[in-house]
Each structure stands twice: as structure tokens, then as C-alpha cells.
Amino acid sequence: MKKGRLGYLFIAPATFHLVVFAIFPMLFSVYLSFFKWNLLTSERSFNGLANYAYAFRDPQFWNAMWNSTKYALLSVPLGMIVGLLVAILVNQKLRGITLFRTLFYIPAISSGVALSILWIYIYMPETGLINSVLGLLHINNKTDFLKNESLAMFALVFMSIWVGLGPRMVLFLSGLIGIPPSLYEAAELDGAGKLRSFWNVTLPMLIPTTFFVLITSTIGALQIFTPVYIMTQGGPNEKTDVVGYHIYVEAWSKFLIGIASAKSFVLLAVIVIISIIQFRVLKNQLEGYSTT
Amino acid sequence: MRSTTAVVIGLCLCVSGCKSPQARPEVVLHLSNWGGADDDAEYSRHINDLYRQFERENPGIKVEIESVPNEYVQKMILSFVADTAPDVLSLDASSAAVFVNNGVVKDLRSFVETDPGFKTSDYWPNVFSIDRRDQAIYAIPGDFTPLVIYYNKKLFDRAHVPYPSGHWTFQQFLDTAKKLTLRDKDGKVIQYGFNLTNWMPGWIVWLWNNGGDVLTPSGQAAAGALDSDKNVESITFLRDLITKDKVAPDLSQTAATGVDPFGNGTVAMEMSGHWEMPGFKNAPNLHLSDVGVTEVPTQLPQSRTVMYEVGFAMPKNAKHPAESWKLIKYLTSHLYQSSYQQTGIAVCARKDVAIERAKDPREQKFLDIVPSARGPWGANVVGYDFVEQEGKKMMERVLAGTDPRESLHEMADRIDGYFKVK
Amino acid sequence: MKKALSYAALTALGLFLVAPFVWMLLVSLQPNKAPIPTLDHLVPKHPAWSNYHLVLFEQPNLPVLRFFLNSVIVTFSIVLGQLFVSSLAAYGFARMNFKGRNYIFFIFLGSLMFSGPVTQLPVYLLVRSLGWLDTYAALIVPGVSSAFSVFLLRQAFSAVPNELDEAARMDGAGDFRIYSRIIMPLSGAALATSAAFCFFATWTDFFWPLLSTSSSNMRTLEVGLSVFKNSYGNTNWPLEMTATVLVMIPLLVAFLFSQRYFTKGIMIGSIK
Known part of the structure; x- marks a missing residue:
């Protein structure tokens, strides 16, 4: 392919859109973070670094950052492990397996609002689905999962695994299908058992897939909003007040536009740093196995 | 592919301009309120007939209703920010300050003064004054309600407890609630004395009746008011209703049933506003004739309560001020109100309608309570909704076991922190 | 044997993922304003299909x-x-x-x-x-x-x-x-x-x-x-x-x- 200018024409519409609706807003958000403004008045007053100072001193902001970290640390690895296990389960030549694959995907295409309302119901004490089943087994069925300070976060994580199962399964499945059978045959010749060839062949070959799932899941987890908005509003006692929801409240409920912008920018910085670290670590792994 | 391109471009062009393609009459007035999805179809039809009547009386004006049941205040603020504010909006006293103090709603004085068909003396003065600032009038009140204690006579009879009559102290209330809480022989509660909801606009009244308050008199700070000993006492009292005295069901227990326990006939008393009445009418295990109304218990010589009012306002830069005023006048007229209030949603802000309705002794009881009611903080303090959100969290913490004093201190800190930057 | 186990696992997982939706449907057929049903009353005797009519057509503001x-x-x-x-x-x-x-x-x-x-x-x-x-x-x-x-x-x-x-x-x-x-x-x-x-x-x-x-x-x-x-x-x-x-x-x-x-x-x- 020779270098030319025509390529710019092809990417122009998408690039224009990207600049207008992603890059410019981000820069504008940085600009706003230096002002005090409540959206209703027309003038905004310059506030220097005061919004950042406020953000760094605000315990509720750090509580939210911590909650998001906790959510990501729980939901991402658990979701990935479950996704991989299910992918292995459905990577078998069984009659009707496509039906199951399709079935497992349904939660992922469902409406986030509908699912959140549904899961409020599932988590209800006594009458909720989980507690009803516990009641049938004569186990304590009075737990109010979403109102319990130590359980609410786990309730959200559990739901996220349920919702995200389908896509992760399909991703890992495609990774599994892509592994050349010759590798397994070679491992077998070397006398490796099932578990060993899983460890030595399957996992290393899945690293590119894992990388993709890890980065997208982490970004997704750090930005979780709808379930919190519908199910817990950050409660009980701010135990599920994740940073996406916290910033939403600052901006759209308290109308502290400057402070919300400063906090968004801090969040963005954190996401970028995490992505770079993940990228570095996995890239090294990737290169290590690139010979296979 | 070319045809697809054309379709995309065509769509973009069409999309950026037009909103709704229907033919328009001369003036369309958009009216916003927070009526939600109604499961009461009859009620909805009734209200719609009233709007159609306005259209018949004022040819050339069409009324379109925008219902915003969730986060009404936020949506209204955003509509002002977006310059898509409705022509007439319901202004709730509990959040009026955001609109009035930021100067986005119109002073209606010039209409009030020049319109011979409008008399301010038609309205209860302390209701009319809620949306006033000095001489300015930012909304015409439609209806209002003080918060009261509802009681279920049937459950009182079952427990052989006399009905409450006027002034009562916290202790008398607690004793009553204890007697009303009945258990079966296995110790399972079959009837609770009271239903406590973690809803700050409601439970703030308990603080007032113990001589405390949430903000200092200027409304500028929480520290010095919220963390007072009196409030610690009141919050402890409320907590104990559930955790120690066990005269009120646990909040999650209530949520589990999915129905209002008072309406369901399992709780003998609850504190709420007039808006419960339509629900009581339709409640499966409650007869409206069994519902009694009395004042909130108090440690003071006279009981105090809060008054939630709804008025009608228009944006400062109203597009059709004259027509909007006609609609506001209609919505607060005897004709509309006497019909609208048959739904039983509130007490009419017009004296004539309210007095007609007070032939019902229950309605009279509401009127008796009115003089002791004051407007909510949110009518004057911008950002008071934040205070109420923090109040809810504070109560959550207390019910989960945090010390009330510590919890109130934390709440005061947060409020003052927010007031400094808002 | 392995096949049977796989099917058992698949079915269990399928139930886990689909049960909430079935439940959603059954609750939507409970009479309007009914309290939350317990499991044994989940299947309504008289499915209230009218709920759908109510939501779709009887909401002037919706x-x-x-x-x-x-x-x-x-x-x-x-x-x-x-x-x-x-x-x-x-x-x-x-x-x-x-x-x-x-x-x-x-x-x-x-x-x-x-x-x-x-x-x-x-x-x-x-x-x-x-x-x-x-x-x-x-x-x-x-x-x-x-x-x-x-x-x-x-x-x-x-x-x-x-x-x-x-x-x-x-x-x-x-x-x-x-x-x-x-x-x-x-x-x-x-x-x-x-x-x-x-x-x-x-x-x-x-x-x-x-x-x-x-x-x-x-x-x-x-x-x-x-x-x-x-x-x-x-x-x-x-x-x-x-x-x-x-x-x-x-x-x-x-x-x-x-x-x-x-x-x-x-x-x-x-x-x-």
C-alpha cells in the first residue's frame, strides 16, 4: 500500500465525530473543572484549583473511588473465571449446544433498567426469588440483600456476573476454538494430562482474549451506573456509592458542575493509568508466547 | 450503498429540525406535573376531561401534559437549563427555592394586580405566602396538605384502645403504640402500632415537635441546630420505635410485602399527608370510614407540623404569558379545584372549596391542623433536597446501629460542607 | 457419564439465567396492585392479561x-x-x-x-x-x-x-x-x-x-x-x-x- 491523502477522506467523518463528541467534551470538562458554576446561572466564576482541592479532601469521593475499586476487583476476575468455565462447558460437541449458548446470552441483550428492577425483586427479603428458595429450604429468608451494608456490594457483583456471562463466554469460546488442535496433540505426545495441557496450552493461548476481556471489563466496571441508580442509589450507608453514580449526583442532583468535572478528570486519569498498566503487563506476556 | 448514504443524510436533515410533525393549533401550552403512571384510569380520565373543558372555554389554546413522576425537580431544572421549560409548571413548596432564588420563574404580581377576576383573598393566607418573597408572587397555590397522624379505628377497637384526641406527648404516643401492637400466641406480630418510614420530609416533624430543627434560623448552616441534644433525643426515640419498643415494623419487612402496611390493615397508625386518601379509598383491607386523622405528638404546648403545598408557576421568559396566566387561573379556580379535589388528593388552597369539603369531619380535622403548619425549608433554601438525601442516609445509619449523636454530627458536617461550595 | 454431567450443568445454568425472566412474566400476570406473591402462589389462577392493556393503552400521560x-x-x-x-x-x-x-x-x-x-x-x-x-x-x-x-x-x-x-x-x-x-x-x-x-x-x-x-x-x-x-x-x-x-x-x-x-x-x- 502506498501512502496517500485519500485515507484522510475515509476517516474524516468518524474523526470529526470523535473530536466533537469525545475529545472536545473531555477538554471542555477540564476547562470547567476550574470554575464554580451551578448550570442555572449564566455566569461562571473562576475557581482556580479549588475544585480539585475539594475533590481530594472529600471523603465521600474517596469512598466512591474505593467502592468502584472493590466492585472492579470483585466483578472482573470472578466474571472472567465464570466466563471461561462456561466457555469450556459449551465448547463441546453436544446436541443442542447452540441453544444453550443462545440462552446464556439473553441477560446481556436485556434492558439494563428492566434487569435492575427485576433484580430488586430477586433480592427482596422473604418474597424475593432468592429468599423464597431459601424459605423452601427452611433457611433464614429475611436477609434484605440490597439494604444490608456488608452484602449490598456483593449483590451488585453477583448480578454483574449473571449479566456479563454471555459476552465473556462467547469471547473465551472464540479463543478456545482458535487454538490449533495440533498443540494439544503435541502436549499429549509429551505425556501431559488434561489439567496440564489446560495449564500449558489453553491458558497461554487465551492470553490475547483475556487481555481484551480484562481491559473492557475493567473500564466497564469502573463506569457502572444503571444498577446503582435504579437499585441502591448508592446505599445502604454509601456502601454501593460507586464513582460513576457519585459524579452523577454531584453534577445532576447537586449541580456542582466544576467539582463534578474535576472528579471526572481524576477518574479518567485513574482509568488511563490502570489501562496502561494492564496493557504493559499483558503485552509482556503476549510477547513471551508469540513464538507459539 | 449510495441509497444508504442518501437515507442517512436524509435522516440527519429531518432529525435536526422537527420535533413532532402534527398540525398545531394557535397556542399549545405545556403543563408539567409529577403525576406518575396511574393505575387509576378513572382518575386520569377525570383530570383529562377538565383540561378539555379549559380548551373548550379558550378556543385556540391546547393543553399538553408532561408527567415527570421521577426526579421531577431535577428534570424541571434541566428543562430550564435546556430552555425547554414548560409554559406552566407545578412548583412544589419543598423545592421552590431552587426556581425562585435562581430567578427562573416569573413574578406573577402584574397579572394578579391587573386581573379583575382574581382575588388573593380567596386563598388561605399562610398557604399563599409560601411562594412569595416580599411583595413578589412566584406561584399561585393549588392545594396543600399538613402532615398528620392517620389511625385505623378498627385496629384501635381490636386492641381496646381509645382513639387519640388532640394534644399528646411522645410518651403518650408510645404507650398507645405499645398497646396497639398485638401478637398471636406464637409471639408473631399480627398488628403493629405505627409505621415509620425513612422519609425525611415526614420525620422532620418529630424533630420540630421536640423543639429541635435541622438548620439554623437563617437556613445557612446545619451545625448548631442539627446536632442538638433535642434532635439526638428525637432520633433515638424514632429508632427505638423499631429496634427497642418494636411497635413499628422493620423497614425491610415492610418492603418485603410490597404494599403499604397501613392500607393493608396491619399497622394502626402512620404519619403522612392528604395524598394518601385516594389510596386508602382503594385499599383492599381498609375502609375509608375507619380512617381517623389527628395531630402529630409533641413535647411542646402545641403540636407543629409541616405543610407541603403545590402551586402553579410560569418561566420568567414565558413564550405565551397571557395564555399561561389563563391556564394558571383556571387551575386555581373554583370550577377546576372543586372537581379536582374530589379525587381526595389534598386540601384545596382556596378557602371556598376547602370549606365546602370540610363537611366531612376528616377534612375539618385537616383544616383544624392548618394554623400550626409551616412551609418546608426547601421553599426558602436552595439545595435543601441534598439535606433530605443526607437525612435519609443518616437515619439508615442509625437504624443499622450507628450512634445517633455521631450520625447527626456527620450529617451536619456534610451539609455545611455542601453549603460552602454550592 | 460426562455427557450427562455436562447436560446437568448446562440445564442448571440455563435455569439460573432464565428463571428470573419467567418469574418476571408470572408477576406481570398477577392482579393489578396485588402484593408480591410467594413462590407457591406465583402462577396466577386467573392471569391478569388486562395489565398489558392497562399499561399500553390506559395511560394518558404515558x-x-x-x-x-x-x-x-x-x-x-x-x-x-x-x-x-x-x-x-x-x-x-x-x-x-x-x-x-x-x-x-x-x-x-x-x-x-x-x-x-x-x-x-x-x-x-x-x-x-x-x-x-x-x-x-x-x-x-x-x-x-x-x-x-x-x-x-x-x-x-x-x-x-x-x-x-x-x-x-x-x-x-x-x-x-x-x-x-x-x-x-x-x-x-x-x-x-x-x-x-x-x-x-x-x-x-x-x-x-x-x-x-x-x-x-x-x-x-x-x-x-x-x-x-x-x-x-x-x-x-x-x-x-x-x-x-x-x-x-x-x-x-x-x-x-x-x-x-x-x-x-x-x-x-x-x-x-
């Missing part, structure tokens, strides 16, 4: 059909827009060479990080200053291109053998011709996948339509029915679930039709 129409208009415009804009860019990145190509592509990928809460506020202000709030433009234009679909399509376009366009070039075809006559027709499955992704993401988008529209005539189904709560008092679960089922039906129907491309598609998205 134009459900209008919500549906809005969702259709918005979703289809965005899907078409994305297919066009993103495929053009994907072609540029996959099959053409120009200065800074890789850097620009990297920025596209990086932009996936600043979505959600980070840019919502400035995008809102931008759309406001354009005077688009509460119009279809606000709902559609910010969505007509997505870095994700550019990425997805680039992967697919790269996989088309180079010999094909070289042959076309010999015949004097230009890039736009190669794009429209060779690459696009050969990438049907990838385009369908990208469309399917876009369809579900847009149809179920909640935050942006919630923020950018204020009148009920402009709400999408997702936002419109999320407000299916009485402002006072307790949730009416049967009607709430009815609304939820109504939101789900178009999604399930669409999924049934697109499921083939869908499950295939994520594979294209993954790095091979």
Missing part, C-alpha cells in the same frame, strides 16, 4: 407507543449512521496507508476510556448550545459513530485478502469503489454483527436519553418505562413487571433474529 416509535427511529438512525461512518473509517484504517494512521487509530481506541460519566456533562452542554436538547438530533447525532464499531470493522476488513482489491485496482477501480463493491459485500457478517451490537446498545441506552430529553413525547422506551412508578406510595409490582416485560419483548425478538451474527461477532472483535 404514551408507550410513542416511546416505542422513538426507540425505533433513534435506534435505526444510529445503526445506519454507524454502519456508514464507521465502515468508511474502518476501511481507511485497514486498507489504506497515510501519515499518522496508527496514532489516529490509537486515539480512537483510547477514546473508549472516556465515555460514561466523564464526558456526559460537556456533551450535554454542547448539545444544549446547538439547541438540540429534547429533539431527535440530541438522541441520534452523538451516537452515529463509535470507536468500538470502527475497531470491530477494521478487524474484519483486514481479514479480506489483498489480492481481491489488487485485481480491482488493475481494472482501474478507485478506493471508494473497492470499499463499496468489494470490501463491504464481503464483510456482510461483520457488518451485521456491528449492527447487532449497535442495536442493543442503543435500544437499551439509559443515561443519555434520560438526560437529553425532557418531554414525554421524546422519551425512548427504556427511559419512558423506567418512570413507571407512582410518585407517591409503594411500587405496584404487577404493573411494574408488565412494563418490564414490554421493554424486553422487542429485545428478545431482535435477538432471535440476530443471534447468529451476534454470537459469531464477538469473535471478530476479539484479538486473534
